[in-house]
Amino acid sequence: MQKYSVFSLIKNAFSNHEKWDLAWKDPTPKKEYDVVIIGGGGHGLATAYYLAKEHQITNVAVIEKGWIGGGNIGRNTTIIRSNFMYDDNARFNEFGMNLWRNMSQELNFNVMFSPRGIINLAHSDAQMNAYARRGNSMRLNGIDAVLLNREEVKKIIPMADFSEDVRYPIFGGLAQPSAGTARHDAVAWGYARQADSMGVDIIQNCEVTGFDIEAGKITGLRTSRGDIKSKKIGLCVAGSTNVLAEKLNMTLPIETHLLQACVSEPVKPVLDGVVTFGAGHFYISQSDKGEMVMGGDLDGYNSYAQKGNLPTIQHVLTGGVALFPFLSRLKMLRTWGGIMDMSMDGSPIIDKTHIDGLYLNCGWCYGGFKSVPSSGWTFAHTIAQDRVHELNEGFSLNRFSKGYLLDEKGLGTKTWIS
């Protein structure tokens, strides 16, 4: 594999950048693999990478229906954080934060990880108390949490509406200074390129049409590009989880919903970190290009459309303008949507299933991007060792029937309003 550096950049400039090696191959599927990962998104590619790197399993295929980087890994708003209250979520995501910090060096691909901080705004004394509790829980798990009062928030986001007669006056907020953003496409490409260099086959334009199961064991799968045998298959298909579950005769605690995001025209730097305005169903950051990157609610009804409807965008931006009045002067550049695997408690599932050799990775709700490295790392462990790692033992599939929910916000099972 060609190493990327400033020298390779200069060298290739002399040949008009026409002689770069392909970043990954375009192989024809083999008849059999040790492990097949379905889904060439962030989680699937990271799983393949860690299978090869940590477990020396390189006879691996990543099967992708579309093209890699075309799903939620290229549609999210790139926020990376570990500001969770519950131990299982906090430890898992803080483990991921450490992988994020070294990712550009490890993958030899600039993922532009930028720890610029996140603030969750609070609008009442009760919410400040709740944030103090969450911040203390985070600190007990070694995560940096800072409770900010109104004046401290004002120093960071002076352009927000700090008047006292608004519907949700700003009382303060909970910050995680080490949180940040990264370039999402680069994460997919970086993992894909390294996995490919270690022998993983990345097979695009290949749709899974069925599974072969014999005596409770998975033996292979059928695809639009032929049958493939494998004793271990991992599902990393986010919003398509329910579609594949149907082919497996499984019913999961997952609903599929559409989440939209939008960006404004680019402007000069105005917002340093990420700000979430939960009361207004709105969050925002500014990209390196200067666009204001914004999102908020789900469209509110089960959807596989990958494109949203206007009322939700209007609702989200109404909240946005209430917090940052200057947004009303900006033009929106584009909006888009992705389909989310909304779990019934808001936390993910990384587990084995009742079918031997079939592994499940789903339920990422709004926050799959930040978990790409930790999910890939733990899912690779779960597949390679055929047992869950302590970091993902809380993300079990049977926690719903057993009653051990990881309901970080305690919002119940109406996934479309959580």
Next chain:
Amino acid sequence: MLNIKCPYCGDRSQKEFAYGGDGTITRPKLNQEISDEAWDNFVYLRKSPRGKHIELWHHIAGCRQWFKVERDTTTHEIFRTFKPEEEF
């Protein structure tokens, strides 16, 4: 934006309605022993199909009645709407 025909009021904008989720789920009968599996099915497990989906909607800014909608989850085409007591 969806245009939903409330079976009581007629065609209205999506903005008047609230979503109520999968309309095929039935609560286990009261005053009976309920197995963990039946309760799990009722509370957590959902098919969430790609394609035709029967779902509950609430005409919250109108007549406030609940009713069912058969809608395609990919195209958002609404095939029909009906009162809860009408069978599909």
